[in-house]
Amino acid sequence: MWSELPKDIIILILKRLILADYVRFGAVCVSWRSVAVLSNSPISKNLGLCDCIIAAAFDDRTLAFHRLVDEKWIVLQKSSHMDYDAIIFYKGFLYAIKREELEVWELGSNPPQVRTAILLPLEVQREGSYEIFWVESCGKLLFVIQILGRFSFFFPGTTGFQVFEIDPIDLCLVMVESLGDQMILLGEFGFLSLKAKDLIGSEFRENFIYFAEDGICKTFNLADGTVEAFLPGRYHSFEVGLVTVTPNPW
Structure with a gap:
């Protein structure tokens, strides 16, 4: 109809x-x-x-993209041994990370070109268990690493975070000591950097990372490295794939 x-x-x-x-x-x-x-x-x-592009990392370890004028998805890479951890569009490039390896894709070239680099610091690799997030903050691309404890097999709790700014030219990491007046929200369906003072309520603080774990909202203080509970409450977890869109339609 x-x-x-x-x-x-x-x-x-x-x-x-x-x-x-x-x-x-x-x-x-x-x-x-x-x-x-x-x-x-x-x-x-x-x-x-042609400028509106959707990229996705599928469950079969395939990285692909699709323009709205295309008839089908274009496969960029199919990993044989590891899943993609995070993907994001930043300043015209697609950034994808799988474990310690970074891929930066230029989709405007034909065929698409890629640069690779080993990204994770050695001390993080030694930790063995971690989660990775891309967060755009004040025009900069931040690489956020959630470090998990190694002693609980079923649910390794968070022991800390490390935040880096990525150098898009040299593809190297620069440690971020402070978020300034920003705070980071790590959610089930997205990751945001916001000015703490712009949020209603005095509970939110700058230079903090807010995240959910084991049904409890928690905070990480980037200044002193402490993890504490914040507004306890249950939440529902859903398994979703990695998707990113450029330009941001919202």
Whole structure:
């Protein structure tokens, strides 16, 4: 039924959409996507659907990307022995990390080009158990490492965090001693850096990392390295894959 709507009505709908809805619009059916690509919508003029890219790390260890005008996903890499830990678009490049290896993909070239580097500091590699997050903060790309205890097999608790800024030229890490007036939120579905004073309530503090673990909200103080409970409460965990979109439609 949706595919049978007259083209002029579809275009009228398009002109009222913001970018996030425009992306959803193109996913309804083939005919809607073709109209979106060929339309004269201000969104398609200013952005260009070729500039809107979705990248994903799939469960079979495949890294791939898709432009809204493409007919199928383009595979970048298929890892034979390890999963991707985190992916993010930053200043036109796709950053992907699997264990200690960093991949930086330039998707604008044909074929896509990649640079690689060994990223994790030696002391972190020795810890053996950790989680990795990308967080963009004040225009900088931060590499956040959550270090887990090694003595609990079933649930190794967090013993600390290390935060680095990545040098996009040399692909090396620079230790971040302070977040300044920023705080980092590590959630189930996303990671954010925010000014602590911009959030309602005085409980949130700058230079802190907020995260959930074992059903409890906790904080990590970057200044003194302490982990404490914060606003205890249960939460529900869902297994989701890694997805990143450029430009940010929200």
